[in-house]
Amino acid sequence: MRYIEPHGHMVSRTTDDYQDMVTAGCAAVCEPAFWAGFDRSSVDGFHDYFCQLTDYEPKRAAKFGLPHYSWLCINPKESEDVKLAQEVIGIIPQFIDRPNVLGIGEIGLNKNSRNEMKVLELHVDLAARTNSLILVHTPHLEDKLKGTRLILDVLRSDKRIQPERCIIDHVEEHTIGLVLDAGFWAGMTLYPESKCSPSRAVDMLDCFGHERIWMNSACDWGVSIPLAVPRTALEMRRRAWNADLVDKVIFRNPAQFMSQCPKFKLPQT
Amino acid sequence: MTRQQVLDQYFIETRHKLIDIAAFLDRADRAEGEADFRLDAFRTAIKELSGKKPGRAEKVLLAFSDPTTKPIAKAHGKGACGAWSAKG
Ligand SMILES: [Zn+2]
Numbered sequence: 426m427r428y429i430e431p432h433g434h435m436v437s438r439t440t441d442d443y444q445d446m447v448t449a450g451c452a453a454v455c456e457p458a459f460w461a462g463f464d465r466s467s468v469d470g471f472h473d474y475f476c477q478l479t480d481y482e483p484k485r486a487a488k489f490g491l492p493h494y495s496w497l498c499i500n501p502k503e504s505e506d507v508k509l510a511q512e513v514i515g516i517i518p519q520f521i522d523r524p525n526v527l528g529i530g531e532i533g534l535n536k537n538s539r540n541e542m543k544v545l546e547l548h549v550d551l552a553a554r555t556n557s558l559i560l561v562h563t564p565h566l567e568d569k570l571k572g573t574r575l576i577l578d579v580l581r582s583d584k585r586i587q588p589e590r591c592i593i594d595h596v597e598e599h600t601i602g603l604v605l606d607a608g609f610w611a612g613m614t615l616y617p618e619s620k621c622s623p624s625r626a627v628d629m630l631d632c633f634g635h636e637r638i639w640m641n642s643a644c645d646w647g648v649s650i651p652l653a654v655p656r657t658a659l660e661m662r663r664r665a666w667n668a669d670l671v672d673k674v675i676f677r678n679p680a681q682f683m684s685q686c687p688k689f690k691l692p693q694t
Numbered sequence: 695m696t697r698q699q700v701l702d703q704y705f706i707e708t709r710h711k712l713i714d715i716a717a718f719l720d721r722a723d724r725a726e727g728e729a730d731f732r733l734d735a736f737r738t739a740i741k742e743l744s745g746k747k748p749g750r751a752e753k754v755l756l757a758f759s760d761p762t763t764k765p766i767a768k769a770h771g772k773g774a775c776g777a778w779s780a781k782g
Pocket residue numbers: 432434457459531562643
């Protein structure tokens with residue numbers, strides 16, 4: 426089995442996790458910029474984080490033979506401070522051409538506030554100006570439905586944005602239809618306590634088809650499972666999915682989306 | 695999958711989850727003090743399970759969701775609690 430982990434916050438994982446992922450068949454990992462669990466106090470903190478994502482972490486992954494890609498932004502959880510967000514967005518162009526950077530992400534909304542919307546629009550504008558792919562985080566729990574609708578409105582109102590070059594992540598049963606119907610890619614995040622379980626993810630694939638969908642573990646410093654994608658592949662096999670369809674969902678689909686960025690090289694497996 | 699296969703694969707684990715829900719409601723009943731809007735939202739969402747039509751998972755999620763459409767003036771904190779209250 427081969428798979429791509431299209432959304433993993435590897436800076437918060439151990440080398441054991443890298444070993445387990447590669448052993449399970451991981452052929453590439455993609456790491457969106459994330460909140461550190463505390464607010465970074467200045468633009469310099471983000472500068473260092475972007476260096477980590479674009480220089481140090483790819484080297485760490487390479488020790489396990491794993492190609493590492495990244496996405497850059499200020500996370501929606503830190504978007505209430507618009508001035509800081511503007512400063513951070515201002516330094517992203519210094520990093521955007523680095524060889525492992527696929528695009529802008531994970532941008533989006535957290536509590537669906539006006540300032541978060543403003544910062545989302547700034548990120549979308551940056552992505553449009555730099556012709557970058559976009560990876561969007563949708564809010565948690567009770568805020569997800571409203572946030573997904575607001576995000577779709579922002580993306581659709583910018584005529585430079587092509588839906589097929591945007592992935593809207595963390596969809597669940599009440600948002601996946603909105604995302605796919607509007608022509609965007611949908612990401613399902615497999616978390617043990619929130620978002621989506623393996624059986625629900627496979628239910629959604631059964632109901633919504635296998636096009637423009639990927640699955641990820643979003644493994645970070647919180648309760649999460651770095652092997653959630655291969656474990657969900659086991660769930661597919663439990664339901665007698667054939668090996669080709671499993672491969673499409675966990676390898677070829679994310680590869681298809683990411684290959685829209687010429688820097689993404691299809692992993693040799 | 696046939697319906698029989700679905701039952702063979704998922705009945706025991708789903709039965710286990712259902713009993714966990716019942717035990718959670720018992721635990722909340724046994725506890726002292728006031729509940730809040732989350733327990734009301736839970737009881738509302740649970741009604742969706744006995745619906746006759748498919749789409750129950752979506753309806754449960756909708757029952758917990760903020761139905762409003764305008765951005766809020768300011769984010770106070772970063773977390774979400776899992777249910778929505780009109781009182782904010
Ligand atoms: Zn993430």
